[in-house]
Amino acid sequence: MVWPFKPRFRKQIARIEVTGVIAGATRKHLLEALKTVEERKFPALLLRIDSPGGTVGDSQEIYSALKRLRDKVKIVASFGNISASGGVYIGMGAEHIVANPGTITGSIGVILRGNNLERLLDKIGVSFKVIKSGPYKDILAFDRDLTQPEQTILQELIDTSYQQFVQTVAEARNLTVDTVKSFADGRIFTGQQALELGIVDRLGSEEDARRWAAELAGLDPDKTQCYTLEEPKSLLSRILPGRSQVSPAFAAGLDWVEFELSTSGLPLWLYRP
Template sequence: MGWLWRRKSKRRMARIEIEGAISGSTRQRVLKALREVQEREFPALLLRIDSPGGTVGDSQEIHAALLRLRDQGCKVVASFGNISASGGVYVGVAADAIVSNPGTITGSIGVILRGNNLSELLQKIGIRFETVKSGAYKDILSPDRALSTEERALLQSLIDSSYDQFVTAVAEGRNLEQTKVRSFADGRVFSGAQAKDLGLVDELGDEEAARRLAARLADLDEERCKPVTLGKPRKRLLQNLPGSRLLTKLEQVLNTELELSGQPLWMHRP
């Protein structure tokens, strides 16, 4: 029975959605879905991205898994939704082709690392931290003091290394020279139409246009091949109650701030 199930998938298309900030939970869900695409031998994957980006390592693991899937013959087309920026771009460039809405917010290629200097506030309310550490930089980005010149230089080196990795991935994924990528990879954002002119996307269109392109690349019936969505996020218990959408949004924002704080991010943060 399992053999027939996998065989049937050979004429079908998978669909995976990446929505919201890319974090550890996103990575786990997407990688699990990608393994199912591989096991069921789907010939095509429609990857819908509506994300401002997120953590560096999680974005890299999804990117690497997509490249492995392509190496096994699966055609991958990314569809950019309302926003596909920073880490969303990094994931997208692992696809065979990218289709973007003309008004999609994309770009924001770069790295950001933020901490909180609460030293003046803590001093005013009489709170002091006592720190014992094994090395000079062990409490770097501690909220009770400002960064030293040496610490700032150390973190800048970290950011520069991560930035170089980002530029390399975009250049290789989009078949662009690194010098061209660096000319616009300064954190600025673009519309989908501008991104096409820069070579970041292949076509302008909606998700349906991306589905049709994926079908053509995999030699599937463009009219009859409908995608099978895998790896759907779990439904929340209270999501249908009045005001639940606002509460869910607030929860997502708080969780994102807590989970991503103090980490180098490939993320668009206005």
């Protein structure tokens, strides 16, 4: 993918915005954008995060890419209205983090959900015959409850993912694992509380984060602007109005339904009230 670019932007700060749930499409866009930041040799990156989190693997890939880029580019993350769970995780890839005092953040933990429709299926007289190669091949099947061994297997999976999350936060924020575990129990907290816990470095707006990134890059904050790397719209989306015809609330609801269906049975770094 070729991003629009002019030489004069080398003295500007790149800006990438992360909004909504983190999944495959978000990961693809961000990895392409981060590659462009490196190739075009932007001196600094402002990473604006407004996300409740998302899938574990996608969050980890974004974090790893940010961590690699940090060797060449100054990165400052700005937590917006909400930066929770997987949003926190990718923020750990930044060199510094700024949050608003009222930012909703935290929710450090893992969740895995499945649907059990066994009673409903019994009521309407529907049953399934399953042929499987092993006792756990249909784990989290929607037509039956979990067995105790299955619960143990899934809990071990969740615990491993949780340890990865805690270890990353501890290393990124120079905290001990025990310190992180003391507040990494799924709770949410404000930006002010996050500062006190050591999750963020400063309180401030996105503009404050932009100025800090400029200073770190040796640029004049008063004369340095951001060049936003936006996700290009497909030709089809430009021709067809699609979801732009519906209300934002309805469109967001459709996005959530799609996300829930596609991630059922997957461990998630996600906060959803």
